[in-house]
Amino acid sequence: MTVTTPAVAPAGADVATLRVVGKQVQAEGVLTLDLAAPSGGRLRDWTPGSHVDLVLPNGLTRQYSLCGDRFDPTTYRVGVLLEPESRGGSAYVHRELAVGDVVGIGGPRNNFPLVPADTYLFVAGGIGITPLLPMVRQAEMLGADWRLLYGGRTRRSMAFLDELSAHGERVLVRPQDETGLLDLAGFLGGPRPGVRVYSCGPAPLLAAMEAACAEWPPYTLRTERFVAADGGAPARTAPFEVELARTGTTVTVDPGSTVLEALDRVGVEVLSSCRRGVCGTCETTVLAGRPDHRDALLDDDERAAGDCMYVCVSRSLDDRLVLDL
Numbered sequence: 060m061t062v063t064t065p066a067v068a069p070a071g072a073d074v075a076t077l078r079v080v081g082k083q084v085q086a087e088g089v090l091t092l093d094l095a096a097p098s099g100g101r102l103r104d105w106t107p108g109s110h111v112d113l114v115l116p117n118g119l120t121r122q123y124s125l126c127g128d129r130f131d132p133t134t135y136r137v138g139v140l141l142e143p144e145s146r147g148g149s150a151y152v153h154r155e156l157a158v159g160d161v162v163g164i165g166g167p168r169n170n171f172p173l174v175p176a177d178t179y180l181f182v183a184g185g186i187g188i189t190p191l192l193p194m195v196r197q198a199e200m201l202g203a204d205w206r207l208l209y210g211g212r213t214r215r216s217m218a219f220l221d222e223l224s225a226h227g228e229r230v231l232v233r234p235q236d237e238t239g240l241l242d243l244a245g246f247l248g249g250p251r252p253g254v255r256v257y258s259c260g261p262a263p264l265l266a267a268m269e270a271a272c273a274e275w276p277p278y279t280l281r282t283e284r285f286v287a288a289d290g291g292a293p294a295r296t297a298p299f300e301v302e303l304a305r306t307g308t309t310v311t312v313d314p315g316s317t318v319l320e321a322l323d324r325v326g327v328e329v330l331s332s333c334r335r336g337v338c339g340t341c342e343t344t345v346l347a348g349r350p351d352h353r354d355a356l357l358d359d360d361e362r363a364a365g366d367c368m369y370v371c372v373s374r375s376l377d378d379r380l381v382l383d384l
């Protein structure tokens with residue numbers, strides 16, 4: 060997964076310095092970077108579905124899913140698609156970043172965790188294979204029943220086919236120029252308990268997945284998005300107040316500001332990175348009031364629970380929110 064973000068480093072984030080120790084072409088327009096501490100020391104643990112903030116030497120920050128071996132304690136691997144509309148992130152990685160260069164790394168964080176299940180159905184579109192690859196390895200290691208449906212523009216544009224070919228019929232490779240659109244209904248089958256469905260890819264694929272899983276039990280489908288959600292207009296246009304429970308401070312959020320900006324103005328630092336509701340860095344616990352969720356991370360049930368919000372984009376339905384800050 061890659062997410063387009065403003066040209067900012069993760070605000071206040073704990074950013075480690077890593078060195079590029081490998082750069083390999085994996086498919087047409089897709090390469091992997093291997094990153095290690097300059098000392099060669101151990102990196103933070105991570106779990107399938109995790110991503111990191113990559114702070115590039117040109118000042119841009121991008122989020123990429125970790126797709127390497129989670130049991131290699133000294134190396135992170137990320138997959139990077141050269142975006143046709145790149146504004147300096149993926150183009151820089153592809154054309155300028157070299158082995159030996161130093162980058163900043165924030166995280167890892169996991170907004171897309173693999174939860175226990177009897178059966179996993181994975182559906183990847185293009186570079187959306189990157190968060191699913193460690194999940195496939197984990198499911199295989201656990202002896203779980205799993206299958207992967209992997210679509211792409213062309214076979215040449217699809218990364219990691221060699222590794223996936225070792226899994227035989229569990230993996231269905233479906234290049235669009237050979238087989239057309241993915242047969243989601245045929246792959247998923249009918250709703251049944253004990254199944255978890257994980258999908259990552261472009262927005263049309265994820266919309267099709269939501270439609271295909273509409274009759275499945277709640278919580279079955281988990282998705283990871285490339286881009287910010289289109290939340291439409293905020294639910295309210297009037298200002299609202301945010302009370303910070305730990306200090307008793309009250310901050311007014313006007314219609315032209317985000318909660319994050321309002322907090323920043325009064326010197327309250329909340330870690331942030333993408334500032335578009337896609338990376339999960341600014342997750343904040345809600346103690347009272349109903350958030351107007353505008354992120355691309357929470358599912359319907361998590362939104363209904365209303366006990367956390369992403370303050371870079373989400374607002375308030377009520378006059379007052381109380382946050383655990």
Ligand code: FES
Binds near residue numbers: 334369
């Ligand atoms: S900073 Fe990325 S979700 Fe808020």
